[in-house]
Amino acid sequence: MTQGTDGTIQLVGLTKRFGEQTAVDGISMDIPGGEFFSMLGPSGCGKTTTLRMIAGFERPDSGSIVLNGQNMEHAPPHRRPVNTVFQSYALFPHLDVFNNVAFGLRRGGVDKNEVNRRTGEALELVMLNGFEKRRPSELSGGQQQRVALARALVLKPAGLLLDEPLGALDAKLRRQLQVELKALQEQVGITFIYVTHDQNEALTMSDRIAVMKDGHIEQMGGPREIYEAPETVFVADFLGASNLMDATARGSDGRGRCRVEIGDRELNAALGDSASAGACKVTIRPERVRLEKTDTMSERENCLGGRVERSIYLGNAFQLIVQLDIGCRIDVEIQNTGDRETSFDVGCRVCAELPADALRVLRSGDDARPTAVAASESPAPDAAPAADTAEPPRPRAGQAGA
């Protein structure tokens, strides 16, 4: 339990079925030592099951887990060099803080002085010295979370597995702990595998993110890459807000941009596969749309006429819902600068510019599912209601990036 070595974690073709349901469907990933790696996805995407397989609580049906270069196939949980921070912390209610943290050290046969020293250090690390004699029930949620962290970190594991550890905390505390957790990870240099459904959490803390869906990895990469260059409709939609529009691609315009037809207008999209042709989806982030008040139809490139339908005050920004003349509706986010001139009233005519360098063409194909297009304003009539279950194996996105 105490071998603090390189901390690499490799998963090869990991698969887990529960009865008829495939929870994890052939996941492979290669996590170098010291990385803050997040698994991000909606509930039921298999992220927690993957984590539980790494910890040893579930047995994979096929595939292997290699920790520190050692295959863990026959290792029960108590012989694996990883420790877990549970979503509900699972602090032993009958032991005080000190004994909770010292629990693992005592199992490892560490002598008494060493136990005292290291437990003290771990509690200091999470800023909880002085709380040794408290019972878990006498601590606040954030303090319990720190004890859970100390209890796992005190063993100096090769990898720390965190299952939505901030899920039970309120928003403000969660933001504070995100920063602390990242700083702590950099300080101790242990590989973190962090499971979450909160995209903000994943984006703020991770070195690398795997976006998961239905038991497979949709895309894997750095936070910036995932957010700014989503490869699939699902990723674009799951991370942050996206405007998804049905379009027809007309191939490259010769300058590395793709000509896409939405309604009766042709736009240029600089991101994504410029050579694609046929039915596709086009996406743009709400904060990248530029709005201008105008009464006349603009003929500028990538400018679409429309009308403000709703304006929602968000404090730091306004969220505007704009009905475009070509038929679809888009979300636009305008920073609240306090300037009356830049505010848009409901009903006013606007020109929405979708800059080419913010407009991305996404592969359609396997992603044309009802769940994935839920945010798309134009309904997809061809999508069968139950098409998202029991499908034949599909090409996997993101594994090439491993």
Add this chain to the structure above:
Amino acid sequence: MSTVADTSSITDSGRGILHRLRGLVANPWGKPRALMVITWAYMIWTIVPVVIAIMFSFNDGRSISVWQGFNATRWYWADPVYSVWQDAGLREALFQSLKLAGLDMLIATPIGVLLALGLARWRGYGARPANFLMLFPLITPEIVMGVSLYLVFQYVYTFIHPSTTAQVLGQVTFSISYVVIVVRGRLLSIGREYEEAAADLGATPAECLRLVLLPLMLPAILASMMIVFAVSIDNFVIAQWLSCGAGCDTIPIKVYNAARQAPLPSINALAAINVYVTLLAVLAAFVLYRFLTRGERVKGSQGSTITKMGSIDFN
């Protein structure tokens, strides 16, 4: 004029009283008084017979229906012939009951805990029927249980004769179910998380059981011990069917027999002792439970899963 005013004021106040009475019972914003009245009526109805029985154990005279003055000790130990302590039959019945209940508690509890562990963690085929069968001794009429045990010991397991051993075996048979149900409820409510956490921190399955599961189960184990003691000490049917005769008589058997002859207040005293012992057992269970789970009661609104204990809850 004045008469009119008077009558109106009388009807007003009359209506006011009715209104206030109604408000006392049916005020939706007030305390649920109607429910409180029903509850207290029920409690008094059930407690009165017990209180009267205990009261006559302190009767100075020989009657169990006419109050002849207070005497705290006569029927317990002071009367040289008829008191519980001096009458050999009553004294032995008391010890026989305590012996049966004690043995039952000590044998049924460990077996029940092991069964509960197995049943709570057993998944797959057979788990559901086994869990259902566990309830069987509780829903079987006790007389059926008693007769069947008697017949089984008489014709199948012939090496067991009607005796204290047979009585203990019979009581253990059905009291295991209480232990299983209480402990399994606790196990299900504490979930697998603590076990997983312990294993994750390097505890072997044996250490996990000793250091995490047993301490967490302890309140339920103690509670079920006390329940077993309480149901065992006043068990009549099984003890009667497997009795070896006068030497195996328990408190309930003695009380039953005496009630058909000319009972003395010493029988009340014997029954009262039974009540005291049961109450003490329940009180001890409550105090121990509160003490052992003191760390689990969360201050403030935030509760943990463990606070919501399964089948038995003294909170």
